[in-house]
Amino acid sequence: MGGAGPLRAIPCSDTVKVTVLYFARSAELAGLRTETISVPQQITSLQLWREIVKRHSRLADIEDQVVFAICQEYVPLGDQQFILHTGDEVAIIPPLSGG
Amino acid sequence: MSENEDKPKDAIGLKYEKLSLEEVAALVISPCCGAASFFVGTTRNNSEGRKVIQLEYEAYTAMAEAEMKKICTDIRLKWPSVKHIAIHHRLGLVPISEASVIVAISSPHRADSLKALQYCINTLKATVPIWKKEIYEEESSWKENKECFWFKGEK
Numbered sequence: 001m002g003g004a005g006p007l008r009a010i011p012c013s014d015t016v017k018v019t020v021l022y023f024a025r026s027a028e029l030a031g032l033r034t035e036t037i038s039v040p041q042q043i044t045s046l047q048l049w050r051e052i053v054k055r056h057s058r059l060a061d062i063e064d065q066v067v068f069a070i071c072q073e074y075v076p077l078g079d080q081q082f083i084l085h086t087g088d089e090v091a092i093i094p095p096l097s098g099g
Numbered sequence: 100m101s102e103n104e105d106k107p108k109d110a111i112g113l114k115y116e117k118l119s120l121e122e123v124a125a126l127v128i129s130p131c132c133g134a135a136s137f138f139v140g141t142t143r144n145n146s147e148g149r150k151v152i153q154l155e156y157e158a159y160t161a162m163a164e165a166e167m168k169k170i171c172t173d174i175r176l177k178w179p180s181v182k183h184i185a186i187h188h189r190l191g192l193v194p195i196s197e198a199s200v201i202v203a204i205s206s207p208h209r210a211d212s213l214k215a216l217q218y219c220i221n222t223l224k225a226t227v228p229i230w231k232k233e234i235y236e237e238e239s240s241w242k243e244n245k246e247c248f249w250f251k252g253e254k
Contacts, residue, residue: 023159024230025241067249069228072162076249091159091228095243095250098156098163098188098229099140099200099220 014041016084020052021091026066030056030092041084045070046077048090059092067093105129109171110185113158118187118198127183127205134209136216140200142193146242151233156190156199159228163188166227170219174204177218178211186219188229199231221246 015038022030039051045068053059068075069091070082084090110126120139127135142154171184182205189199202219206212225246232241243250 021159023157023228024232065249065251069159069162072165091162093159093228094230094241096224096226096228096247097231097242097244098158098227099224099231099244 015039016041016086016088018084018086018088018090021089023092024094024097025062026059026092026094029058029061039084042081043084044079044081045075046079048082049077052092062094065095069093105131105182107175107181108183109168110183110187111164111167111171112185112187113160113163113190114187115189115191118189118201120198120201123185123187123201123203126185127203129182129205132182132205132207132212134207134212135203135205136209136212138200138202138216138220139198140220141198142195144195146233149233149235151195151235153195153234154193154199155232155234155239156188156193157230157232158188158190163227163229167223170222170226173222174215174219178206178215180206180208180211181215182206184215184219186223188223188227190229 017036017038019034019036021034022032027033037055039048049063067077071088124135144151167186174181174184185203187201193199202216204212204215204219224244225248230241232239243252
């Protein structure tokens with residue numbers, strides 16, 4: 001123990017406040033349209049989804065039907081990692097039905 | 100007006116009031132074009148055998164406008180002769196038989212505006228964040244476009 005060991009990677013513990021927007025069925029299940037939440041700055045889209053489901057467990061029903069729009073770009077739930085910034089907009093996007 | 104004076108325009112609108120075909124026509128008709136093509140999507144009184152009373156639309160407005168602009172950009176790359184593009188989509192409650200979407204595109208000759216029109220409405224259904232809820236007599240359901248790229252139902 002102690003001594004000059006190799007530097008250990010310190011897990012990134014910075015958190016940021018992002019605005020989550022809920023639409024269509026996701027808004028009905030969450031019971032709200034927008035909220036601000038604190039999440040780790042560095043996060044995968046799937047981890048971000050799990051953070052949101054922790055707050056609104058009914059959203060678990062539509063996990064296989066939604067994608068995110070992070071800063072207005074579509075992102076499927078998965079292992080892709082993001083660096084988020086305070087004020088970023090994260091939208092829950094159920095299947096589209098415009099037209 | 101010479102051809103040069105009528106600069107190509109993209110007119111995009113998300114509206115809570117009734118859509119006007121006349122207004123959209125005025126946005127695209129051009130003295131240098133021999134074709135203006137229109138698509139009007141209207142709300143239907145039935146869906147999968149159920150009676151629909153009315154429909155309700157909502158949008159992620161800022162992103163929907165951005166995605167519609169992307170479609171306009173793509174159309175101009177694919178069909179450079181296209182002159183004006185107008186896309187109006189209605190939001191909120193829409194009674195049966197009223198227009199939920201109007202797309203209009205002008206070009207010097209009809210082939211390009213017709214092809215661009217079909218591309219425009221198909222891509223809108225696939226990429227623009229707008230949602231439609233069908234309201235029946237006693238309940239309602241959110242619809243899903245088969246064009247939506249993560250749609251998992253029957254195509």
